[in-house]
Amino acid sequence: MTKPNEPMRMLAPDSFRSVLSRRALFQVGGAAAGLAILAACGDDSSDSSGGSDTTAASGGSTGGGSDLLSQFSNVVNTASGSLAMFTWGDYNDPDIVGALAESTLGVTMKVDYYPSNEDLITKLSAANGNSGFDIVVPTGPYIPQMLEKGLLQKFDKSLLPNIVNVDPQYLGRDWDPGNEYSVCKDWGSTGWIYNSKVITTPITTWQEFMDATKGAASGRVSWLDSSPNVVGPYFWANGIDWNTEDTADLDACEKYLVDEIAPHIKGFDSYPSTAIAEGQYDLCMAWNGDARQAYARIADAGGTPEDWVWALGAPETELWMDNYCIPTGAPNVEGAHAWINWLLTPEISIKDLLYHGYHSGMKDIDKLMAELAPDAPRVDMIFFPEDLVATMRTGEVNSAQDRHTEILDKMKAAAAG
Template sequence: MSDSDEGLKILASVESAQRISRRAFMGGSVVAAFSGSILLSACSTSTGGAASSGAASPTLEDQLEFFHWAQYDDPKLFKKFTNELGPVTHIDTYTSNENAITKLVAAQGSSGYDIVVPTGPYIPQMVANNLLQELDLSKIPNFQNLETVFTNQPWDPGNKHSVCKDWGTVGWIVDKSQISTPINTWKDFINVAMTEASGNVSLLDAQNEVMGVYFWANGIDWTTTNPADLDAYEAWTLQMAPHVKAFESYPGYQFAQLGYGLSHVWNGDARQGFNSFKDPSRYAWGLGSPNTELWMDNWTIVQGAPHPEAAYAFINFILDPKNSLQDLAFHGYNTGITGVKEAAQAAGIPYLDMIFFDPAQLATMHAQEINSAFDREVQIFLNMKNAAGA
């Protein structure tokens, strides 16, 4: 499928997209940026030292409007930004990239938003539809603080329209007081979900993530378009559905309260769960194996933004190493700032194994893409949810 076709696909599939959660799409191009031990190692070098978090235009506007994922940054940082630089922030939220794009398209440059945070491979389509401003990186001096592996991505060569916010992956949380069977792979996850955890398991409310569980467990490329593979996946979803208690995109922080035995979860959300557990030793986190997902979200400035200088100032502010570390401690995702792992270790931030991954682990992470199977994959997922009564 061509880039232009993908753009039409994203913008046209509104009805199904509104039923898909945050991680419902990732483009395969990101894999190239994260493959190879050299690129993935913690010793990648920045293009320079830290710049001041306050570097920005001297004529900042008095407001800053975000169109953003919910609860995705430390609220204290927004207050700090206002206190230090002036603009008062306001956040409207969306539940999927498709939802955000649809609203921005409908607004035709008059949405009133300044910053939106799309997942990487959506950016070419957004640029093609004139939804994003071209960035002036001279107004973001702290851009130099990003490790080079997180810049110049295939979906945005030269960072003309985007700057890395953070990236993550997917795995599971298990309550060891309920589940005695070891879970080391997606195949183990499925077996336990259908036995010990039956009726007490949650899956992510995202069609691509659920699809990934099946394909990874069975050694099948999760970007397959083979009808036989999709038939087998569909049959599995109907077998799995009766065992599912809920499709929940953020089970981590409420895992204990809801009494799940096993949950399918993004790594940052899993870490928030562990931060909230009264007895963390009762639970275990597992990174998906033998393969799992990789995604990256990005700061961008909306075309027609009414407060562009404030937007530049915020992106620069959040790329300051101290502010980035504070944000990482809140959301639990790698921000890509040079030295952030060492800073997190020095700060005693807990559960760093859920944030930072070694080259061997990173080599198992793969990105999703939209292809000719997309509509069928969505329908299979919706049928599964209906069968589960969720």
């Protein structure tokens, strides 16, 4: 009999758990942060329901737990009521959107999932400011379009003091230069994971990935169910700009993918880890964090994770960044700020990172990891050296979007055969 919400079930190291609980003890003893917990527990009836009282001062040097953590802003605001988040599948530690949020912040969370940015936009547009969601997590390039439609509201920066914890290189991006509407949740990249018992020649480039799709892994391959991602391999392998709007390039891409690649594809699957564990695929295109989760699933199902090899796309690949935003008409704006701000504290950020397996954009993240989770497995799938990051490209939403969707639809039809 185990706890279903075992916080560190995934690939989290044991040491992190002990750090967390040790600090929790300090916090109960410590004057400032302890108040937050007491207030949230309902012992203090005077102001626990009063919205966003700042109960924890910055500094976090409660009991001298760590010099490193004290260099971060650790403001935790309480809030009340419920909080509805619309996000990508399985994208937060269940504790952080569940019991811990309730005990720390005083909000109850509800989470719905969407499969694509377009789906998020369609749903927010259809509700016209009445979706009932408080937090959404669009990918960067889609933010300008959402602003144009008036779907997002400005942050109240005074409620997000912890934004100083974010590494400046993940702030001020093109889509929102002043971070007035969005702040980095995490970022990741794309590559593949394959069963080396079946595919014996190593796959190191997108061209080899596509060759394996047609060859050794034919009929047991999954590609991401996301149109920019399915056209990516072709352009990256051929040295063409991923964001090209050139009709000839797109035509050639369509011809190759639909005629030569699609018939070998078994599934278009954005979260293939369960299906890998079930034994459905031998080769999968995957985002790094999901590929990392696949290792845990394979072990759960009694398989041998060591047989599986992960590689980051080459010579070029993707860099996407998902961002916390507050939609227009959000019912609990204060709660949304409080929760986002809480996610920007180093410990919660790392706890969440260990669950989903994506770089959360915190500054000095390697030091944080060394302090909080020194024995975390497979960190090479989370953090990439500078020379690899230099090969990553950011997507754009441009006139090619319709073609990308059309290509994916045609690939699906061809794969259905």
